[in-house]
Amino acid sequence: MKSAYEPKVIGFLCNWCSYAGADMAGTSRMRYPQNIRIIRVPCSGRVDPLFVVKCFQRGADGVLVSGCHPGDCHYTEGNYYTRRRFALLREFLDYLGIAKERLRVEWVSASEGQKFAELLSDFTAELAGLGPRSKI
Amino acid sequence: MDKELIQQIRDKARNLLKEGTVEGVIGYERASDDLTSRPLFAYSPSDTERLIFDETCAHNLVKYLLDKKGKKIAVVVKPCDSRAINLLLNEGQIERDNVFIIGVGCPGMVETNWNHKSETLQAKCRTCQLFKPVVYDFLAGGEIERQAEEETYSDITEEEAKSVATRREFWLEQFGRCIRCYACRQVCPGCYCPVCFAERLDPLWVGIRIAPEENDMWQTIRSFHLAGRCIGCNECERVCPVDIPLSLLNRKLEKDVKELFAFQAGLDPEEAPPFATFKKEEVMEFEK
Numbered sequence: 369m370k371s372a373y374e375p376k377v378i379g380f381l382c383n384w385c386s387y388a389g390a391d392m393a394g395t396s397r398m399r400y401p402q403n404i405r406i407i408r409v410p411c412s413g414r415v416d417p418l419f420v421v422k423c424f425q426r427g428a429d430g431v432l433v434s435g436c437h438p439g440d441c442h443y444t445e446g447n448y449y450t451r452r453r454f455a456l457l458r459e460f461l462d463y464l465g466i467a468k469e470r471l472r473v474e475w476v477s478a479s480e481g482q483k484f485a486e487l488l489s490d491f492t493a494e495l496a497g498l499g500p501r502s503k504i
Numbered sequence: 505m506d507k508e509l510i511q512q513i514r515d516k517a518r519n520l521l522k523e524g525t526v527e528g529v530i531g532y533e534r535a536s537d538d539l540t541s542r543p544l545f546a547y548s549p550s551d552t553e554r555l556i557f558d559e560t561c562a563h564n565l566v567k568y569l570l571d572k573k574g575k576k577i578a579v580v581v582k583p584c585d586s587r588a589i590n591l592l593l594n595e596g597q598i599e600r601d602n603v604f605i606i607g608v609g610c611p612g613m614v615e616t617n618w619n620h621k622s623e624t625l626q627a628k629c630r631t632c633q634l635f636k637p638v639v640y641d642f643l644a645g646g647e648i649e650r651q652a653e654e655e656t657y658s659d660i661t662e663e664e665a666k667s668v669a670t671r672r673e674f675w676l677e678q679f680g681r682c683i684r685c686y687a688c689r690q691v692c693p694g695c696y697c698p699v700c701f702a703e704r705l706d707p708l709w710v711g712i713r714i715a716p717e718e719n720d721m722w723q724t725i726r727s728f729h730l731a732g733r734c735i736g737c738n739e740c741e742r743v744c745p746v747d748i749p750l751s752l753l754n755r756k757l758e759k760d761v762k763e764l765f766a767f768q769a770g771l772d773p774e775e776a777p778p779f780a781t782f783k784k785e786e787v788m789e790f791e792k
Binding site for chain 2: 422425438448451454461463466467493
C-alpha cells in the first residue's frame with residue numbers, strides 16, 4: 369500500500385561494507401522501500417557534516433550515513449571519526465529543529481543485505497510517521 | 505580603571521618594544537567616545553602610553569595574531585582570550601616563541617554600546633570560572649579574587665526542553681534576520697580557513713542570495729565547524745548587527761562536547777581535539 373507521502377531519503381554508503389551490503393540486498397532480491405537515493409563514498413569518514421546539512425536544506429526528509437562496523441573499517445579507523453562527528457551532529461540538528469530520528473548512522477557490513485533492507489523499511493516507516501519536514 | 509594594572513601593562517609593553525623583543529604590541533586603547541575601548545597596535549615605545557585596560561575591553565585580540573604570523577608580537581589577553589592562544593597553538597597556526605603574552609586577571613566585562621557603558625556583566629562573564637589566563641608570560645596586576653555563578657547551562661537546557669517544531673520556528677526566525685555580513689566569522693579566532701566554505705562557488709554550499717535557508721546553512725555549518733574548538737569568548741554574538749543569539753549555538757556544542765567527549769577547548773595546547781581522536785570502546789547514543 370502506498371501512502372500519499374513518500375519520504376525522500378539520501379544514503380551515504382561506504383564503498384567497502386554498506387554499499388556492498390545494499391548490493392547484497394539487491395542481488396538477493398530482497399524488497400526494500402525505493403525512497404532511498406544512494407551516494408557511494410570511499411569511507412563513511414568521507415561524509416562531511418556539510419553534506420548532511422545540505423541534504424536537509426535541499427528537502428531531504430531523512431539522511432542515512434552507513435559504514436563498516438567499528439573495527440572493520442577498510443582504512444582501519446575512518447568510521448571511528450564518523451561515529452564521533454555524527455553523534456554530535458545528530459544532537460545539534462535536533463537542537464536546531466531537525467529531529468534526530470531523521471539522521472541515522474548505521475553500521476552495515478557487506479554480508480548484511482538483510483539488515484540493510486530491514487533498516488530501510490524501518491527508517492522509511494519512521495520518517496513517514498514523522499511526516500514531511502516543515503518548509504522554510 | 506585600575507591605574508596600577510594599566511601602568512604595569514604600559515611598562516611591560518614599552519620595555520618589550522625598546523628591547524626589541526617584539527615588533528609590536530596589541531592591546532586596548534580608549535575609543536573616541538571617551539568611554540569604551542578599541543584595539544591598539546603599538547609599534548613604537550611612545551604608543552604604549554595609550555594602552556588601557558578596564559571592564560570595557562571585550563575584544564578578543566588573539567584574532568589579530570593570525571595576521572602577524574612569523575612576527576614577534578606581544579598581545580594583551582584576558583582569561584577567555586588566552587584559551588584562543590592554546591587553540592591556535594594546538595592547531596599549529598601560531599608559534600609560542602613568536603608570541604609574548606601579557607595576561608590580565610579579569611573582573612568580567614560589561615555590556616557596552618557606542619557612548620554607553622552599562623553596569624551589567626556580560627552573560628559569558630557571569631558564569632566564567634577562569635580568573636587568570638591559562639597561558640601567559642607576564643601577568644599584569646597579579647591574581648584577582650572573584651566570585652562566579654555556577655555553570656549550569658540553564659539557557660541551553662531551557663531550549664532543549666522545547667519541542668523540535670518550536671525550536672525549528674525559533675531558529676528560522678533568528679536566521680531569517682541574518683544579513684550574512686560574516687562579522688561572526690571575521691571576529692572569530694577559530695575561523696581562519698584561507699577559503700571559507702561559504703565562499704566556495706564549486707560546489708556552492710551556501711547560495712549567494714540572502715534567504716532563510718541559505719542563512720540556515722551558513723549558521724549551522726559555521727557553528728559546527730567550531731564544535732570542540734569554540735573557546736567561548738562570545739565575540740561572534742557581540743559583533744552580530746542583528747543580535748542573533750549565537751551563544752545558544754556555541755554553548756550547546758560546548759555542553760555536548762563536554763558530555764560526550766569530556767573535552768573543553770583551549771585549556772591544554774597538547775590535548776587532541778575531540779574530532780581528531782577517538783576511543784575504540786566508546787558507544788554513542790545511536791548505537792544503543
